[in-house]
Amino acid sequence: MLRVANCSGFYGDRLSAAREMVEGGPIDVLTGDWLAELTMLILAGNRLKGRPGYAPTFLRQLEEVLGTCLERGIKIVSNAGGLDPAGCAGAVTELAARLGLPVRVAHVTGDDLTGHDLGGAPNADTGEPLPAPALTVNAYLGGRPIAAALSAGADVVVTGRVTDAALVTGPGIWRYGWGPDDLDALAGSVVAGHVIECGxxxxxxxxxxxxEVPDLARCGFPLVELEADGSSVVTKHPGTGGLVSVGTVTAQLLYEIGSPRYLGPDVVARFDTIRLEQEGPDRVRVSGVRGEAPPDTLKVAVNYLAGYRNTMTLVLTGLDIEAKARLAEEAIWSRVPKESFDEVHVELTPLAGTALLRVTVMDADRRRAGRAFSSAVVETGLASYPGFYGLTPPGDASPYGVYWPTLVPAETVRARVWLDGRELPAAPDTSDVPRASGLPEVTSTRGTNGGEREGEGARRDGRGEDHDEDETVRVALGAIVGARSGDKGGNANLGVWVGGAERFEWLEGYLTVERLAELLPFTAGLEVERFELPNLLALNFVVHGLLGRGVAASPRLDAQAKALGEELRAGLADIPRRLL
Structure with missing residues (x-):
């Protein structure tokens, strides 16, 4: 088996994780994921300020473990190269020289498509053409360039934009020699990569x-024992906090996904074929994953600067919350007309005995969205609702960007692999991979809080004819339902699961698209897709447009939809007593 350990799930994760994973037990490959969708925009901002276009925190972790990794033959693979993988590789070489360590450093390029003809870059979700010049343009590469670098003798491989799972798929290809037709094995490695990518x-x-999780404050990072057929065991080092169970693995499998057909540049992994088994304490076996040929397009992450934004947050306490919110808005817009801004978003968030009123304005004019707005809000302080106070002082507007997903033909993207500053002559070409066009859709339920769909009416109450007399108890849905949610561009995903086939039968009938809108009213009117994953006893909902134009531009308090699942679990449901 190949033991692949993760030491970073995002730019800003625990700095001690690399040392913990190297010293905590035997591993073969140390990986780290630094690149969330928002990160490329952050790195672009850093680059404009004269800072590195890669993640310097990677170097801080590397300094603690590089010597040990070379002694033990542990390979290091990371996407911390961001917008400048060559610069990051050079920094690694300089670090190694300072430490007196002989190291072979590879980096992967070809993902940067700046200047390429994107054909208008239609948004992959909405079809709209790109409305502004691009700041960054990066295709999601796969694992084969990483495998080529490792096969050429690299000790450290630094990439730019690759899929998160490629950090595991690449070492798997290197170790086991999987070809493009080894679809099931590749799909299994993608699933393994998806499980550990978020630390x-x-x-x-x-x-x-x-x-259920012991010693969560000292939670250990995950590793996978990847086998030649693509199956794996998810585990962690002994003596660390946390828990590896079918539940924790299921939760991560449902994170930031859409259809059960999980598309990637190396393979399409069928999440509706995954089998999970608790093999022992903190050991979950992942098997049965089926793969299909990848699509003939690659996803591209485009970021552009869209203007300036400013947010003021007021606190409303006690009685008449909604009336106070209306009064606050009237006072604000009497001083700065609402229609003077390109966009305005108002969000009232109820809390225990109080509420937050967030008013966000966006505009191409920095001055209009700056102190002209925030000072006007403060000026209403003595002529507004009782108990007025704010959480934000008057301040200037800040620039914001938009994440824009689009697609390009895979044959137009060529990955390039460099080792010790020299390009490898036979870097893998994406055109070598057999690809499928017009992938069939996975059956889903779509709706916008409309009427019943075919076949749903008979099971709206989640019981069915055999259980009409079941006694129900009105409790929080989270009494039996787990959930995890996240962002995918302007969409949010919400995965829910239960333990046991009987509970899933109830959940499958109860939690329809319509019911979701009842429990989460702000999803009403939005297009929502529901996918069924009975192998995981789970459902996945994709809420289109909930996050507007993506995380960086979203004015929601929960801009990444991280808490969407917990909001759902807090909703009350009539659950059969027998399931409790």
């Missing part, structure tokens, strides 16, 4: 049933 989220972090 401690696979070992009990952010877990709905967190009371």
């Amino acid at each position: 401690c989220q696979a070992t009990g972090g952010n877990y709905a049933f967190f009371g």
Whole structure:
């Protein structure tokens, strides 16, 4: 088996994780994911300010473990190269020289498509053409360039924009020699990569049933024991906090996905074929994953600067919350007309005995969205609702960007692999991979809080004819349902699961698209897709447009939809007593 350990789930994750994973037990490959969708925009901002276009925190972690990794033959693979993988590789070489360590450093390029003809870059979700010049343009590459670098003798491989799972798929191809037709094995490695890509989220972090997780404050990072057929065991180092269970792995499998057909540049992994089994304490076996030929397009992440934004947050307390919110808005817009801004978003968030009123304005004119707005809000302070106070002082507007997903023909993208500053002559070409066009859709339920769909009416109450007399108890849905949610561009995903076939039969009938809108009213009117994953006893909902134009531009308090699942679990449901 190949032991692949993760030491970073995002730019800003625990700095001690690399040392913990190297010293905590035997591993063969150390990986780290630094590139969320928002990160490329952050790195672009850094680059404009004269800072590195890669993640310097990677170098801080590397300094602690590089010598040990070379001694033990542990390979290091990371996407921390961001917008400048060559610069990051050069920094690694300089670090190694300072430490007196002989190291072979590879980096992967070809993902940067700046200047390429994107054909108008239609948005992959909405079809709209790109409305502004691009700041960054990066295709999602796969694992084969990483495998080529490792096969050429690299000790450290630094990439730019690759899929998160490629950090595991690449080492798998290197170790086992999988070809493009080894679809099931490749798909299994993609699933393994998806499980560990977000660090401690696979070992009990952010877990709905967190009371089950021991010593979460010292949660260990995950690793996978990847086998030649693509199956794997998810585990963690002994003596670390956290939990690896079917539940924690299921939760991460449902994170930031759409259809059960999980598309990637190396393979399409069928998440509706995954089998999970608790093999032992903190050991979950993942098997049965089927793969299909990848699509003939590659996803491209485009970022552009869209203007300036400013947010003021007011606190409303006690009685008449909604009336106070209306009064606050009237006072604000009497001083700065609402229609003077390109966009305005108002969000009232109820809390225990109080509420937050967030008013966000967006405009191409920095001055209009700056102190002209925030000072006007403060000026209403003595002529507004009782108990007025704010959480934000008057301040200037800040620039914001938009994440824009689009697609390009895979044959137009060529990955390039460099080792010790020299390009490898036979870098893998994406055109070598057999690809499928017009992938069939996975059956889903779509709706916008409309009427019943065919076949749903008979099961709206989640019981069915045999259980009409079942006694129900009105309790929080989270009494039996786990959930995890996240962002995918302007959309949000919400995965829910239960333990046991009987509970899933109830959930499958109860939690329709319409019911979701009842429990989460702000999803009403939005297009929502529901996908069924009975192998995981789970459903996945994709809420289109909930996050507007993506995380960086979203004015929602929960801009990444991280808490969407917990909001759902807090909703009341009539659950059969027998399931409790």
